[in-house]
Amino acid sequence: MKVVLQRVTHSSVSVEDNQLASIGxxxxxxxxxEEGDTTETATYLANKISKLRVFEDDEGKMNLDIHQVEGQILSxxxxxxxxxTKKGTRPSFTKAGDPKEAEKLYNFFNKSLRETGLEVFEGQFGAHMVLDIKNDGPCTIILEK
Structure with a gap:
């Protein structure tokens, strides 16, 4: 499982010009x-994300977690x-999980985030989505397990 986390001041997701969700x-x-990912993987990453200290404190240091700033998540x-992309110029997606199983694990991941007390909004699994991302910092972190 791979998660790209972006600290944002605002973000939204739309499908066919209909906004599904928006956060501050x-x-x-x-x-x-990824093929082979488990609920253990999803739980580990959800807990890691809920405790990650990447918001600035009064001294400008990344010391606060998302709970402390009353932040939201758009997943x-x-x-x-x-x-x-190792071979040729057309990407291969053979490592991606089976769509039905991936959707179950994605939903489990979001549920695990909610169980940490976070407010989580979602896009539409498998849809063509348009994202509006106002990255703050910029602060972008890649998490994998």
Whole structure:
């Protein structure tokens, strides 16, 4: 499982010009489920994200977690995170999980985030989505397990 976390001041997701979700301060998560990922993997990453201290304190140091700033999460499934570009110029997505199993694990991941007390919004699994991301910092972190 690979998650690209972006600290944002605002983010939203739309499908066919219909906005599905919008958040203010928090994290925009791009989530790729890989073949072989488990609920243990999803739980580990959800807990790691909920405790990650990347928001600035009064001294300008990254010391605060998302709970302390009352942030929200926008979680977007994105199988293209698992692209293999080692051969040729057309990416291969053979490492991406089976769509039905990946959707189950993506939903479990979001549920695990909610169980830490976070407010989590989602895109639409498997849809063509348009994202508006106002990355703060910029602060972008890649998490894998």
């Amino acid at each position: 301060l928090g994290y925009m998560l791009l989530v790729g489920v 977007i499934s994105q199988f293209t995170l698992l692209a293999d």
